[in-house]
Amino acid sequence: MNVNEEVHKAFEVISQGGIILYPTDTVWGIGCDATNEDAIKKIYQLKKRVETKSMIVLMNGDRMLYNIFKEIPETAFQIWDLSDKPTTIILDKPRNVAPNLIANDNTLGVRLVKEPFCYKLLERLKKPLVSTSANISGTETPKCFKEISPEIRAGVDYVVNLHQDKTNSKPSTIIKLSLDNQVKIIRK
Template identity: 40%
Template sequence: MFNLYADAVASLKSGGVILYPSDTIWGLGCDARMDASIEKLFDIKNRPENKGLILLISKIEQLSEYVEQVPEIAWDLAEFAEDPLTIIYPKGKNVSKYMLGPDGSIAIRLLKDEFCKGMVYRYQRGIVSTSANISGAPSPTDFASISETIKSQVDYILKPENSDKKGGLKSSKIIKLGLGGEYTMIRS
């Protein structure tokens, strides 16, 4: 398992874009601080740069690294959510400009899935997450349904032995938090 992660981590550190099974669906990822890597990801997906991206983290303590002021309720929401939950925080920091919304907000998901969490933990910083499809096309339900165009353009494919069990799940729920703890459900 370590060697599988080691190659993915090496690719991320060198600015590569990886294809991997996230905690929800198959995703494309790269270092969330590297503009050039995110631009490559946008090119692979044929995706406009103004479309939002999600930051995946492996430890709740990382919220403070990427969020200016974490609303108090966020700690419990992120830690105790049973299903994958992406939270949009009011003001992000320490990431590429492409990770921030027009209002400076940032979307972050604390991983619970052990496989994906293990990779992000070994990388020791958050990574980008977006679906592994050409923009506008359906999200792939399994590895076999990922476009060959996508597969041929990424720098590394992280495919676990039991990859038939990975992916094919639904996208995460998304809520947007205000500093006072108020929230808006974006996707349920």
């Protein structure tokens, strides 16, 4: 399978409100259009996750970032530029995404991706992509495709046929960065 074919198939499913199982620059993720409230509900149900526990989104550049966040502290760009591994930053006051994706404190976690499949899918979608680990809430995050439970595999509308033999790295670092530049490390 080639990347462009998989991007096309994933795009078709997501455009129709579906959810996908896909490789990211960290662990395998379950994803959908970050503006589609019903698709996001499907992910919460599949993961058996309470809706108050928010999920992150993937983006592929500044244009998408500024569509979702009016203000982004310069520190966020410095962290992304200096990070040697994938880093999720939780930012204040997101907009233009589904309300059930935004945390109770009016924040949203975002990670900029370089991984070719995710990057190209985001280019095609022109919207952020929800990304949450491919496991039932409370169970261990799978390190590779074969560790993903049959329940998760069967619960998505499409499984991306790329990198299924690769053992993935750890989940991303998570840093919370407020508009007044307060920094809190959530996960190293």
